[in-house]
Amino acid sequence: MSWQRLSGRGDVKPHLTSKQELDNIRALIARDLADAALTGLSADRKFATAYNAALQSGKMAIACSGYRVSARAGHHAVTFEAARLAIGSAASSLADYFDACRLKRNVIDYNNSSVATETEAEELLGKVVGFHELVEGWIATNYPAFTR
């Protein structure tokens, strides 16, 4: 996969990001990570909220690379594919994992309740915290002007 190919398919568009835009996404991620850890929230909502933080973390890496994902069907799958492309092998297994979580999150949001288990929601939250740190580390190394 390459940016040219993603761009050629219309999956991503060129995009010039800013520290302000990234800080806005950081605030959104912080909110979702805090909400996903709330006691009393259902496992489904914890899962879906943590998932959104993963999606937004991926979006940060894509924005730093000079792109944004086109708003159309399948854009979540493209986000994880493009995040893997931006960050490289360090993100590969996490991108596969988040893509599997995407399918579960679709069922949670549109079809059924009691889809995610507490075990899965807790695991996802831990993985997303790790992924967000990975993205921040990658930004600090490759795009120091955008560091938090």
Add this chain to the structure above:
Amino acid sequence: MRKSPIVDALFPEIRGKILAATLTRPEKRWYLSELSAFLHTQPSSLQREIQSLSKAGILEQARDGRRVYIAPDTRSPVFLDLKGLFDKTAGLVPVLTQALEPFGDRIRVAFLYGSVARSQEGSESDIDLLIVGKVGLADLVPALRSAERTLGRPIAPSVFSAEEFARKACGGDHFVNTVLRGENRFVKGSENELAAIVGEG
């Protein structure tokens, strides 16, 4: 594409693959191009075997417009016997057992539930798989993706720690209790092991 040493020993390669693909999903109607893509081979290399299996009444071919589809002939006197053989050697349970084997004792129980466990699924139904143990979805994803490619169908896993499963079983959780009351097909462990986990709650 399903592989089994027993099937490999009993049947020539292409014939075994055709029988495994069709008999483990008897409700599915395969077009030749679809079956050849699934088996990673050319349509021309399947045709002779399909003709032979159709002539023996094991497969049936029917025309749908300009295309011909292939399915097991469920009226064959040996259909159930052959299906049983392929379910045991190349069906969902053996494929999933192989996929989960590397996790060893980290998985206490794994079983199919829902329409797949009742053998009432449609040809494209998700495979609902419940796993109880000390294993995470992140660890399972590569193995399950590989099994999905083999089976040609999506797997929908639900992963529980033993503690969460027991607590929900004893606490009247709707999903867990529906699963426990329903028909399950074990990939790892047994009813006894499942009962032991519930007893820990």
